[in-house]
Amino acid sequence: MFFFFVLFLLVPVVGTFWWSTRSGGLLGATTSVGLKNYTTFPQQVDALTAVKNTLDFALLSVPLTLVLGVLLALLMVKVGRGGGVYRFLIYFPTLVPGIVAGLIWLFLTNPDFGLFNNILHAVGAKPVVWLGSNSALRTLAAVDVWRNAGYWAIFFVAALIGLPQELYQAAALDGAGPLARFWHLTLPMLRRILLFALVVSTIFGLQVFDTALIMTAGGPGYATTTIVYRVWQYVFAYPDEIGLAAAMSSLLVAAILVLTLVQLRALRSRRGLD
Amino acid sequence: MATVKQVEPRPAARGGAAGTNLPREARRAHRRRRLGSTGRHAALAFATLVFVVPFYYVILASVKNSNQIFSYPPKLLPFPVYLGNFKELLGQTQFLRWMLNTLIVAGSVAAIKVLIDSMAGYALAKLQITGKRIIFILMLILLMVPLSALIVPLWSLIRMLGLLDTYWALILPALANPLGVFLMRQFILGLPSDLMNAARLDGMSEFSIYWRIVLPLIKPGLVVLAVIIFTDQYVSFIWPLIATTSNNMELLTVGVANLHARGGVNFGLWSASAVMSLVPIAIVFFALQRQFMSRSLTGALKQ
Numbered sequence A: 001m002f003f004f005f006v007l008f009l010l011v012p013v014v015g016t017f018w019w020s021t022r023s024g025g026l027l028g029a030t031t032s033v034g035l036k037n038y039t040t041f042p043q044q045v046d047a048l049t050a051v052k053n054t055l056d057f058a059l060l061s062v063p064l065t066l067v068l069g070v071l072l073a074l075l076m077v078k079v080g081r082g083g084g085v086y087r088f089l090i091y092f093p094t095l096v097p098g099i100v101a102g103l104i105w106l107f108l109t110n111p112d113f114g115l116f117n118n119i120l121h122a123v124g125a126k127p128v129v130w131l132g133s134n135s136a137l138r139t140l141a142a143v144d145v146w147r148n149a150g151y152w153a154i155f156f157v158a159a160l161i162g163l164p165q166e167l168y169q170a171a172a173l174d175g176a177g178p179l180a181r182f183w184h185l186t187l188p189m190l191r192r193i194l195l196f197a198l199v200v201s202t203i204f205g206l207q208v209f210d211t212a213l214i215m216t217a218g219g220p221g222y223a224t225t226t227i228v229y230r231v232w233q234y235v236f237a238y239p240d241e242i243g244l245a246a247a248m249s250s251l252l253v254a255a256i257l258v259l260t261l262v263q264l265r266a267l268r269s270r271r272g273l274d
Numbered sequence B: 001m002a003t004v005k006q007v008e009p010r011p012a013a014r015g016g017a018a019g020t021n022l023p024r025e026a027r028r029a030h031r032r033r034r035l036g037s038t039g040r041h042a043a044l045a046f047a048t049l050v051f052v053v054p055f056y057y058v059i060l061a062s063v064k065n066s067n068q069i070f071s072y073p074p075k076l077l078p079f080p081v082y083l084g085n086f087k088e089l090l091g092q093t094q095f096l097r098w099m100l101n102t103l104i105v106a107g108s109v110a111a112i113k114v115l116i117d118s119m120a121g122y123a124l125a126k127l128q129i130t131g132k133r134i135i136f137i138l139m140l141i142l143l144m145v146p147l148s149a150l151i152v153p154l155w156s157l158i159r160m161l162g163l164l165d166t167y168w169a170l171i172l173p174a175l176a177n178p179l180g181v182f183l184m185r186q187f188i189l190g191l192p193s194d195l196m197n198a199a200r201l202d203g204m205s206e207f208s209i210y211w212r213i214v215l216p217l218i219k220p221g222l223v224v225l226a227v228i229i230f231t232d233q234y235v236s237f238i239w240p241l242i243a244t245t246s247n248n249m250e251l252l253t254v255g256v257a258n259l260h261a262r263g264g265v266n267f268g269l270w271s272a273s274a275v276m277s278l279v280p281i282a283i284v285f286f287a288l289q290r291q292f293m294s295r296s297l298t299g300a301l302k303q
Helices: A002-019 A045-078 A083-095 A098-109 A115-122 A136-161 A165-173 A178-189 A191-205 A210-215 A227-236 A242-273 B002-007 B010-014 B022-062 B066-070 B084-092 B095-126 B132-142 B151-160 B167-171 B179-189 B193-201 B206-217 B219-235 B238-243 B252-262 B267-287 B289-302
Strands: A022-024 A030-032
Touching (some): A002 A242, A002 B132, A045 A083, A045 A136, A045 A191, A045 A227, A045 A242, A045 B022, A083 A136, A083 B022, A083 B219, A083 B267, A083 B289, A098 A136, A098 A210, A098 B022, A098 B267, A115 B022, A136 A191, A136 A210, A136 B022, A191 A242, A210 B252, A227 A242, A242 B132, A242 B151, B066 B267, B084 B095, B084 B267, B095 B167, B095 B179, B095 B206, B095 B219, B095 B252, B095 B267, B151 B238, B179 B219, B193 B206, B219 B267
Antiparallel strands (some): A022 A030
16 A cells, blocks of 8 residues: 555655756657746646636635535425435536546536526526536536535535534523524534535645536636646647646645645644644 | 423513513524525425436436437436347346456455454554554555555566556555555444453454454444445546456446447446446445435544
8 A cells, every 4th residue: 555655655755846946848858948837837828727727616616515515404494304314416527537528517517408598488588508608618517516415415414413402402592593502603613624525625626627628628628727737738639838837736636635734733732722 | 381491492581571572582483493404405406306306307318319318308207218228238238247346355455454444443453563653654655645646666566576457466566555554443443452351361362353343343334334335436536547458358338438438429328237236235334324425424433
C-alpha cells in the first residue's frame, strides 16, 4: 500500500510541480523554463477563463447542494415508515457516473423534445435554451446538485441522529419553535460537520469535467471550459503546452491542499477543546 | 386521557389555568403533529419524484423509436416497447465488452485495495514502525488529491512503465488512494490490543495475527470499503479516458462518452446506453443498500 501510495500519488504530486517548470510536448523533448509558465499565466486568456468558470461553477453548485442536502436530511430524519424508499431513490443519483448523468440531462434539456421545455410548453411558457452560453454553466451546476445532494443528505441524517435529544426537549419546553430550534441548536451543533461537507464538496466541485465534456464539450465557445477540461486539452490537443497544463494542475493541487489543511486545522482545534 | 397526556406533556408544564383546557390543547397539538408528518411525507415524496423523473424520462426515450422521441406531446407511458435501441447497443457496439472491462477493473481494484488497505491500516494502528507518523501525516495531506489533477505526470509514468492501454494502467494508479487506509486504521484501533498481544505471546506471526484475528473482526468494515472503492471506480472517467486508446480496452464511461462523441446524433442509442450503464450498479446497490449508505458516513468516521 505504502509503495503504491508513494509511486502513484506522492511522486505524481511532486511531478506535477516539476512538469510545471518545463515547456514542450507530451512526447517530445522538454526544456526547463523556470517559473515562466506561472508568470505568463495571467496573459493566458483561455486558462484564466477556465479558472473563472470552475470557480463560478463551484460557487453555484456547492451551496445549493449543501442547502438541499440539509433540507432533505431534516425531512428524512423525522420520517419513520417508508423512509427507506425515499433514501434509496434520493441516494441513487450519487451512484450515476458523470458521463451518464450528463447523457440523462441531455434528454431533459434538449430544446426540442427535452422534459423541461415540454413542461414549459404545457404551461404555456416560452421554451428556454438550457445549454446556451449564459445558461450552460448553471445547467451543469444543476446536474451536480442532482447528483450530489443525496450523498450529503444521508451524511447529514447520520449527523442529526447523533445530536443530543435532551437539548431539543428543553428548548421546546422553553417555547422555542421549530425554526428557532434549527437556527440556534441544530446549525451551531452541526458547524464542524458543515465545514467538512463544504470543504469536501468544494474539492469535488473544482474537478468538474465529465458533465462539461458530454453535455457541452466546453462550450458554447468557452462557456463551460473548466480547469480539468483545459488541462486535458493542453495535454492531448496542443503539441507543446505540457508545461502550462502542469502549471494549471498544480494550481488545482495547491487549492486542494490548502482546503485539506483548513479542514485538518479545524479538526485539530476541536480536539484541543475536547 | 392519560395516553394523550403522555404524548404531549407540554401544556401541563405551563401550569396555572392551563390545567383546565389541557385535553383540547393536547389534542390540537397531536393533530398538528399528525399534519406535520403528512406534510413531511408529501414534501419528501415530491423531492423524491424530482430526483427520479430524469431516470424515468431517459428510460422512456430508450424504448421509443427516433420518430416517437421527437414527437409532441410526448407519450408518458413506455408502451408499446420498442427494443431497437437496445438491440443496436448490444449488437453493433462494444458495449458489453466495456461493461466487462469496468467490472474487471472495479472488481480487481476493490479486492486488492481491501487487502492492502487493511494491512496498512493494521500496521498504522497497532505496530511500532519507524516513520509511522510521517507516513500518516503525508497520507492525510494528500488524501483529497484526485487523479484528475495529476494526469500529466501519471500519464508519463505509466507510459514509461510501458503499461498504457492495459488493465494495469487502470488498476495500479487507483491503488494509491489513502482513504481506505484511514478507514481500516479507525476500525482496527477499536479492537483490543490485548487480543493481539496474547496471540503474539503464543508465538503467532504478525501476518497470521492480521489474517486470522484482525481480518475476521473487521469484516463489516471490509464490505463497506469494497463498496466505496467499487463505486469510485465505476464512475471514474478522466483517467480511464486518457489511459486507454483501443476501443476494446475502454471502460463503460469512456465507451459511452465516445458513443456520444463519434457516432453521429442518435438519441435512441444514447438513451439505451445510459439506461444499460446503470443496471449493474443498481443491482449492487439494491443488494447492499446499507453498505452504500455508509459511503456517506465515511466522512464522519474520519473525524
